[in-house]
Amino acid sequence: MFEKIFACLLRLYPSHFRNQYEEEARQLLRERFRDERGFFPRSRLCLDLLVDFAAGLPRAYQTAQREASAASVLQNVEGIPSFHVLDNGKTGPGTILVAGVLSLSALSIFTFFLSHTIPSTPPAAYNGPISPIEAVMQRLNATFAATAAGNPRRQAVSSDAKIAAAPESKAPAPAVAPMPPQAQASRAQPIRQYSVVRNETKPPATGIVIVQTDSALSGPQVRPQPGAWAVPARNLGGEGVHPTAASSAIFGVWHGMLRLPQHDRRTVVEISQAGAGQLNLVFHSLDLTAPPLPVTSASFQDGNLTFAIQSINGKYEGKMARDGMSIAGTWTQGPISRPLLLTRTTP
Amino acid sequence: MPKRKLSPLPSAAFQILLSLADCDLHGYGIMRQVEEQTGGRIRLGPGTLYSSIQALLEEGMIEEVDQPGAPQPGNERRRYYRLTAGGRKVARAEAERLADMLRVARVKKIFRGEYV
Numbered sequence: 001m002f003e004k005i006f007a008c009l010l011r012l013y014p015s016h017f018r019n020q021y022e023e024e025a026r027q028l029l030r031e032r033f034r035d036e037r038g039f040f041p042r043s044r045l046c047l048d049l050l051v052d053f054a055a056g057l058p059r060a061y062q063t064a065q066r067e068a069s070a071a072s073v074l075q076n077v078e079g080i081p082s083f084h085v086l087d088n089g090k091t092g093p094g095t096i097l098v099a100g101v102l103s104l105s106a107l108s109i110f111t112f113f114l115s116h117t118i119p120s121t122p123p124a125a126y127n128g129p130i131s132p133i134e135a136v137m138q139r140l141n142a143t144f145a146a147t148a149a150g151n152p153r154r155q156a157v158s159s160d161a162k163i164a165a166a167p168e169s170k171a172p173a174p175a176v177a178p179m180p181p182q183a184q185a186s187r188a189q190p191i192r193q194y195s196v197v198r199n200e201t202k203p204p205a206t207g208i209v210i211v212q213t214d215s216a217l218s219g220p221q222v223r224p225q226p227g228a229w230a231v232p233a234r235n236l237g238g239e240g241v242h243p244t245a246a247s248s249a250i251f252g253v254w255h256g257m258l259r260l261p262q263h264d265r266r267t268v269v270e271i272s273q274a275g276a277g278q279l280n281l282v283f284h285s286l287d288l289t290a291p292p293l294p295v296t297s298a299s300f301q302d303g304n305l306t307f308a309i310q311s312i313n314g315k316y317e318g319k320m321a322r323d324g325m326s327i328a329g330t331w332t333q334g335p336i337s338r339p340l341l342l343t344r345t346t347p
Numbered sequence: 348m349p350k351r352k353l354s355p356l357p358s359a360a361f362q363i364l365l366s367l368a369d370c371d372l373h374g375y376g377i378m379r380q381v382e383e384q385t386g387g388r389i390r391l392g393p394g395t396l397y398s399s400i401q402a403l404l405e406e407g408m409i410e411e412v413d414q415p416g417a418p419q420p421g422n423e424r425r426r427y428y429r430l431t432a433g434g435r436k437v438a439r440a441e442a443e444r445l446a447d448m449l450r451v452a453r454v455k456k457i458f459r460g461e462y463v
Contacts, residue, residue, distance in 0.1 A: 052391070
């Protein structure tokens with residue numbers, strides 16, 4: 001068996017060497033295996049052959065390369081590229097088969113690693129696979145989720161921070177002082193106050209965020225930074241009704257067609273939850289302006305949706321159907337009033 | 348002057364030249380002769396043996412000769428090798444170089460004289 005193995009190893013030598021000495025080398029192997037019998041001589045023979053193979057094979061190819069280089073130098077003409085061929089023998093079918101199998105294996109392994117994501121923890125900073133904006137948003141979302149079951153004050157703080165960290169907003173986060181004990185006591189009261197904070201420097205792509213604050217936090221304790229302003233909004237939750245429970249039915253994307261004498265205008269209203277007791281309302285008039293119109297006040301109480309846009313002197317008042325799939329209301333803009341039926345697009 | 352492939356002369360090539368100094372041998376005979384003259388320290392494998400033989404043939408230090416006598420069954424393809432005059436000259440030069448080194452080693456008290 002060993003004789004056959006080492007005879008096969010001889011095939012790894014360059015073809016020039018094999019053509020001249022393979023038969024003699026095989027005969028030498030046979031004679032050595034014939035003469036060196038027994039465990040120790042045979043083990044020593046195998047060790048000799050392994051050492052000889054490890055040392056002789058590179059030397060044989062170095063010799064072949066040197067000969068090929070010398071030949072190419074002789075045949076090389078200035079300016080014409082030449083190639084060194086280490087083996088001048090014909091490529092056999094076994095070589096092609098082995099090369100094909102190895103190539104396919106390498107390709108399969110490469111494809112496998114390409115198609116499987118490597119599990120890793122994305123860093124929260126810039127150097128990760130996510131952008132800095134995504135990292136900030138993820139951190140804010142994680143903070144909000146962690147405080148979702150907490151007190152409203154922390155929710156208001158995180159919402160303010162969210163406004164400040166929005167990609168479109170350049171204004172820093174408003175300074176919010178820690179809640180005094182009186183404010184914690186007043187939080188139990190059903191009276192709530194809402195502030196609408198928007199960025200004046202740029203049209204808000206994310207619309208208006210209605211922030212719920214406790215009465216104790218209003219006034220000097222919530223101070224929007226320059227470039228942002230606050231207007232009072234009406235109570236979204238109503239007496240004795242939790243704001244989130246009252247406004248959750250309104251969340252979604254609504255669309256409708258505003259019929260005007262000259263032309264019709266497509267209208268899209270996006271209402272989402274910006275936090276507990278908070279509404280994020282974005283008003284799009286698709287045929288009027290590309291960016292959303294700034295909503296200055298909004299409320300949803302007992303199925304009645306009301307919001308206003310001061311910049312165009314517009315106001316909408318509607319009532320949600322019992323199935324929660326439509327809102328029938330009236331759009332009033334100056335002296336003109338038109339019915340506007342909003343239909344839910346995302347149930 | 349182009350550099351010779353066997354300059355400096357490798358140990359295996361020098362041993363092969365020494366083994367062919369007094370008789371013509373085939374590959375297996377060279378391997379056994381080298382093993383004998385080195386006290387079993389060097390046993391040339393087929394790769395080293397025939398690579399060295401190939402280099403020695405290309406340098407003209409040895410040459411192939413016909414098999415002496417009638418070929419035996421199974422040994423039709425066996426080739427014998429003979430030391431050429433150039434090979435003998437190279438072997439002598441290498442032996443003198445080693446002898447010089449030995450003299451230096453003796454002067455330097457590396458050898459105490461018991462070997463030579």
